[in-house]
Amino acid sequence: MRDSANTPVPRRGLVALAGAAVLAEALPPRPALAQGGPLRVGLMLPFSGTFAALGENIAAAFEMHLAERGGRMGGRPVQIIRLDDESNPANAVQNVNRLVSRDRAEALVGTVHSGVVMALVQAARERGVPLIIPNAGNVAATRELCSPTVFRTSFSNWQPAYGMGLALGKQGAKRAAWVTWDYAAGNEAGEGFRQGLAAGGGEVVRELKLPFPETNFQPLLAQIPGLSLDAVGSFFAGGGAVQFVREYAAAGLKERVPLCGSGFLTEGTLQAQGAAAEGIRTALHYGDGLDNPKNTAFRRAFRERANRDADVYAVQGYDAAQLLGIGLDAVRGDISAEKELTRAMRGARVDSPRGAFTLSPSHNPVQNIYLREARSGENRVVGVAAEALADPGTGCRMS
Amino acid sequence: MDVSGLLAQVLNGLQYGLLLFLISSGLTLVFGVMGVINLAHGSLFMIGAYAAFAITRLTGALWLALPAAVAGGLLFGALLERVLFRRFYRREHLDQVLLTFALILLFEEARSALLGNDFHSVPAPAVLDFSVPVTAAFSYSAYRLAVLAVCLLVAVLMFLGIERTRLGSAVRAAAEKPEMVELLGLDARRIHMVVFAVGTALAMLAGALAAPLQSVYPNMGDGFLIVSFVVVVVGGVGSVAGAFWGALLIGLVDTLGKAYVPGAAGLAVYVLMAAVLLWRPGGLFARGA
Incomplete structure (x- = not known):
């Protein structure tokens, strides 16, 4: 890392890594895949149109966490493939196919628009590609349409x-x-x-x-x-x-x-x-003036890297990278070990700038919902509206 | 019943209806005089709104957008008529629909290329950025009242123009019996160009006025286009008076419907249209049959 400002983050990363390593010890041994070429992660996000700023912040924070890990997850270098979904539901299925079939993405991260995300959920369900949703809040993704391979680091509506x-x-x-x-x-x-x-x-x-x-x-x-x-x-x-x-x-x-x-x-x-x-x-689940060391370090690092202030979307993208990292560390980069990967992700405790969260049985964050008040251009956190709130996950049956 | 609430809703309905009048009066004249179904009329409304947004952003003054929308609309309408529509009067309705549908796509793409696909809000002029209490518990923004006044003024000017000028009577003649225009030796081409230019200017003016009320967003004219066709059918094709009373009626029915029968709000306007068609198939102000 470049300077002292960034050190708290990788140190925490190491703790998580150590924890994951302990977990990995319990699993059957598997060949080291560190030399097996980069792991391709598809970032399907809006990089143009109404939600472009949201997509850019999610992607920038995802890449920031990857850089904090030295560009590797589970020992393998990670290659990011960006695809602009334009928040256009009409092209969603086609875009997902491009990522999975043509670009051979092995894990998916996306997206903002709740109409577009359904195509990603479908791909995750049908093809078993692990998916992390960094924004779209459709309740269905972690209720009726929940799946062992679908995760969310944002919120349900x-x-x-x-x-x-x-x-x-x-x-x-x-x-x-x-x-x-x-x-x-x-x-x-x-x-x-x-x-x-x-x-x-x-x-x-x-x-x-x-x-x-x-x-x-x-x-x-x-x-x-x-x-x-x-x-x-x-x-x-x-x-x-x-x-x-x-x-x-x-x-x-x-x-x-x-x-x-x-x-x-x-x-x-x-x-x-x-x-x-x-x-x-x-x-x-986020707000201005949230006072915890993780948030302070995250905001400073993001500001330095992206030259703009972090927001709730950046937090969600950062946590998507953290969650994927936890999963891949547990399987030492062997993403084909779907069961172990998703088990590690399901059991993860994500050290988020919003405050640490775990995942509910249907893979949605169990998180504090903060009460904020708009004061001179900021949404200041004034209290906790609901502590460790889980989406009910009604209708979710994990196969 | 909440009387002061009803009063506020009636005001909302009148304001919506008057805005609809600006759009549908052009639509009804173009349809009545030239026989052209202009599906792109809603896109002209969108252009006016985005023009207001761009002008306000550049100069900070929405006031400039109103004369700009009228002058720009007159020129743009005349150009469209001269270059495109003139060639389609004698063609089938299907050809006209294809032409005007293509224009919608062109206009929206141009908007996307020039100003992007974002949703923008347009601030009302600072002078009118205050509220006037209309009931004990509900205030009305001064800008909305100003829009109401401008629309009424335009309506009065339209009546005077149509009823009191030579050109106006020629337009009326053309709308009632298109074949009469040539028999009387009037210059049909000039009438067509004027009607189309005025219709375009009115739609763009409506867009500019509506920008601070509605925000601007892609395809924002679509909803207005459909309701405006309902107004044209209810009022009677080619009748400006019909467009006026039809627009007020539709504005009130839609607003009061949304307020008091929310479940059936989307339906109220169409039920009204069906009822009018059964009762007077030509519309409330049908040309002399």
């Missing part, structure tokens, strides 16, 4: 919204409405919010939805004053989130009925939302 609902209920909110786009991510988050709020002693009394990605929020907003609510929860992202937060404030509702939501409502959008976002509370 259900998780942040459940945390928000729970925190809101515990603060004494009895009646809340849920506002979202009427599509999978919004409805899955809505289910989480409803259950979380119920667990905290409140109730979702109305769901207000509009088709994705329409932004004619006025007919929905005008209903809010008549519902005598304690709070409004919502799921929007990107430009829609900017617009919604601004219109919510412009309608004079912000002071009367507090707005809160799944963390994406204010993630990467605060600058555009300006004063309209000030004070809005959201819940997510």
